[in-house]
Amino acid sequence: MEALSRTLDTADDPDARTYEYSDSTLLMRMVGYLVAYRMLFAIVIVLTAAGIALSVWTPFILRQAIDVDFPSGILSALFFTAGLYIILQIVSWIISFGSGYLMALMGQRAVYDIRQELYSHVQDMSEEFHDHSSSGRVISRLTNDVDRMSELLGGELINTFAQIFVVFAIGVAMFASNLRLALVSLLIVPVLLITTIYFRKVMREAYRRTRKTISNVTSNLAESISGAKVTKSFAREQRSAEIFTEINEADYQSNVDAGKAQAAFFPVIRFIGGLGTAIILLFGGWFFLNPAFLYISDSLTPEVTLGTIVMFVQFSDSFFRPILIIANFYTSVQSAFAGGERVFSVLDTESAIQDGPDALPMPNVEGHIEFRNVMFRYGDGPIVLDDFNLVINPGETIAIVGDTGAGKTTIVSLLNRFYDVVEGSIQIDGIDIRAVTQNSLHSRIGLVLQDAFLFMGTIKDNIKYGRQDASDEEINAALDAIGARRIIENLEQGLDTEVGERGGRISEGERQLVSFARALLADPKILILDEATSSIDIYTEYAIQKGMRVLLAGRTSIVIAHRLSTIVNADRIVVLEHGKIVESGKHADLMQKKGKYYSLYELQIRPRAIQKFS
């Protein structure tokens, strides 16, 4: 399902914009990452300018050859001109290699920087952020969205800006060399612009429609593959196939429609470019044969030579490409903007929890925990804990029980400082947890979650996660202690078994056991255990229970408890109701009281235990 939701995530329109940031803000911010590499940036600009100068110079050499060297018949002069032309081309190739490479270097570094910045930002974000955003989306910010900026930063941006100067430089060169011909040559520019803009608009509309139909196809396929078993078991293949055909046909139709505009665009633009050449030929020929036409003076309207006409044809060719690129720029950066917008929006979300300026590392602790007059609510939500007080002595095991929504998870989240209390304080060995760095706080507290998360790598890597220097003996001892050694050794490659992505290659029970061993090896003074209610077969369940007892021994432990044995064996049971402690004490005492615990026990804990073999 995880894989599916990720694919669906990307099937969502990735180019959609929220317009939370304006185009110029986005552009400036991205440029900021490039400008950070001042030296590189400066070199790239110089190289680009040199490249433009060379490209404008080249047609002049051609004119020189045609107008001067050919008629003169001096071979050495011709040789010199041709040689200069060739050298210029080689230099220009070196320049474009250099600037292309440096631009990519700068751009890719910028992308690297953005990704690093985003990653450490996400890592620093409080749990509140993670609770409120689907992991699929956060992942896609870090991967696809950052990558969307890669082309823009890696050259497209600077290249496009350079085109403006190319157009400008050619314009200047044209006017400087021949005013009359320049004026007529530029006639075609507005036509080119208007046509491009028109086509862009039509194509964008068509593209939008195809994006919608293809996303329908993708999500139908995703669902059909994931739900194949259900479809088969109800023998519904035929009906499902009919539905797919409909969706597939709609996609075909919208793409064929879009194909019309797409097919026409480039040929039409190229034809307009050809018209430009035709105009130069027409007027060039006219001026050549009628030098008096529109003549003002020799300096203002110099003679139109054959070389000039050829030069202008070349100019007009190199004029039309930049305009196309500039016109395309807006569309082609939309994807980068969409990605940038989402990335920056995460970067601009401040973490609700930060280390204080004078936060110290947490010293070694005994494990004395105190919640003092704690009040808490999530954002503006209803109050979850109100005037909550709880003292836990070193080495004590506390089982927290209560209905869903009673605040059990909140208590452990607060202790880990995944959220900050609104009022009151939490102290460990008398130290307010806000006074120490989060990192050191976490290294003193072990957390075993209901849904055991493993990292790619071997079982051994995962067990060592909290203590890299652990030896094989220590690992085996930890596995022995929780009674899991045999289970792990029974796997085909034992400790060296690859667990796969998120531990998917081993069973849930095995994952749970590995996470116990991991916690045991890290050996924290304080342990928080969010007990699984589910998902394990009976055999593993027994193994886990034994493991848990070992894990809890000798530590201050808080267990969000569901299992009968955990609850019964706890040093103290704390019964929560609407964020308040309504009862606490040992199982036997609480049973005799016949209060809230008694009814919880009778109605939920015991029936579940009986039914579920736990």
Place this chain on the structure above:
Amino acid sequence: MGHIRRLTGYAMRRKFLFFGFLTSAAIGTVFNLLTPLVLIKIVDEVIIGAQMNLLLEYVFLFIGLGLLYALFDMFGRYGSAILSQYVIFTLREDLYNSLMEKDLSFFDQNETGQLLARVTTDVSTMREFLYWGYRVLFIGFAQLIGTYIVMWSVNPTLTTYMFIWIPIMLIFIYSFAKKVRPVFFSARKQYGVLSSVLAENVVGHKVVRAYASEEREALRVEKENRAFLDLRVYASKLQSFFQPMLPSLISVAIGALIYIGGFSYISGTLTYGEFVGFISMIGMLVLPARFLSWGIGMYQRASASGERTFYILDAIEEVMNPENPVEVTDYQGSIDFNNISFSYGGDGYILRDVDLHVKPGQIVALLGGTGSGKTSLVNLIPRFYDVDTNRKIDYEGKGYRVRKDNTVLIGEKEYKVVDGHVEINDQLHEVTSPGEILIDGIDIRQYSLNDLRKRIGMVHQDPFLFSATLKENIAFGRPEATFEEVVEATKAANIHDFILTLEEGYDSEIGERGVTLSGGQKQRIAIARALLANPRILILDDSTSSVDAKTEMLIQQAMETLMQGRTTFIITHRLSTVRNADLIVMMERGRIVEQGSHDELIAKEGLYYNIFQTISEMELAASVSSDPFPISGTEGGGSTE
């Protein structure tokens, strides 16, 4: 390569369109190639020859050729757009149908995400090739040859000089393709690595934090990010080196032309117009060079994509519909597993020698740890997989398959089957025939798949619902059901009241854009879905659920309603269900280790008895209230037999 040929086969289904767009593109190219000739005329006849009267005529000819080129090019593009879209449409249909026919082992062996990529991304790559590839490769060759022909017709000597650019360009294209592609490929691979490390960090952020491993993880991310950066920069470097090389080569050729052309002009063998025409024609060589390298790249990508996509079409489906299925009007619901074994494609056994006989209407509870084979067992009933069809022998407690050539491989040695026996170390071992599964006494492979599956209902602990309305989901197995029937089913499944609380009731959409359902709600909807389909045989997977007591009770009730009067296989840890079953089957490593009713198994004092004892002891240990537990201990068994 074969994959492209196969793709072309699809395109050839519309021959007219295929050859039509290629012809159109070719005609366009001819017009394009003629324009330099007009240019030569304009320079030589109009400008140098001072024939003003011809100017307008030639300019119009120039524009006319440009217009015709544009038109035919446009037709070529549009035609290939239609054709590529048609091929993709057909291919997707084929893929979809093929996926629907696959047996489940195919889905076990191929991740959803990967399959999806094959039918989406890879298909798009092929579309790109269909749209551009043929045209670009064809035009590339046509224009390359055409340009030389036109050049030759204008000035053979100069053309000979220009000829040397062909090998240079070809070498260029080849070396570019060879150098750059693997770098891009490894960059993409590294991107995958980086993505999965990042994904892990996001999904596992709590663990990272809990073990205060932020720094270590950050280093890991940085390392992968850095490796990606380096590869990308290297790829860009190669690209920056090669990409401007082609236009530069052409420009160098123009430089050479200035000298050679100038020399020819001075010696009187070349006119101004021809010189200008040659510059324009050399410019035309850029296009084929670029098209060919681009086309080759596309060809290779499409071929790789084709391989991945056609894999789906070619994967052999193991479960086959019988040619002459047995006609059935109604099933009774008796099921017999006659000594069956099962393995994925001949690897190690998942199930071995399972012998199990179930009467109509019986409830069978399957117990066993992970990997015990209980899920595989029930998946054989609707033929999501088929039982092994090999004969086999038992030797030293292990089973060995008899291969098609009538031999058995044990260790390194091969033995021959003689008269239904194999002789190993002077001992005869009997060959046993492959097992079979019978429903109402008939091998399930003789029913049509449709008939068989329609009569089997399945409810999973984490059921899959489609993003459609609740009503559509419930009527999934019987789309023609009336609304009253739907409501009847939901009422029986204890989910009707909940649905009414939703704003849009039965028309509520499920999924990303609609209502999110809890596990317990999904399960009850799945129960309603099964109820409506009204199967004779039921398979319930109820091994887990983390729901509160009230929901649990609602599910339990719904399940009981569902099981009434149906042959039921239930995978469960729910004690009460187990005790009420007619037959309890304990499985371990693909074998049945114990079977019988609750009372029988308790009397046997085996594995089941032991587990039951442990639970009872735990119950007693926890028992401090004055009331003794009503169902602890071994008495009061709920067997219905």
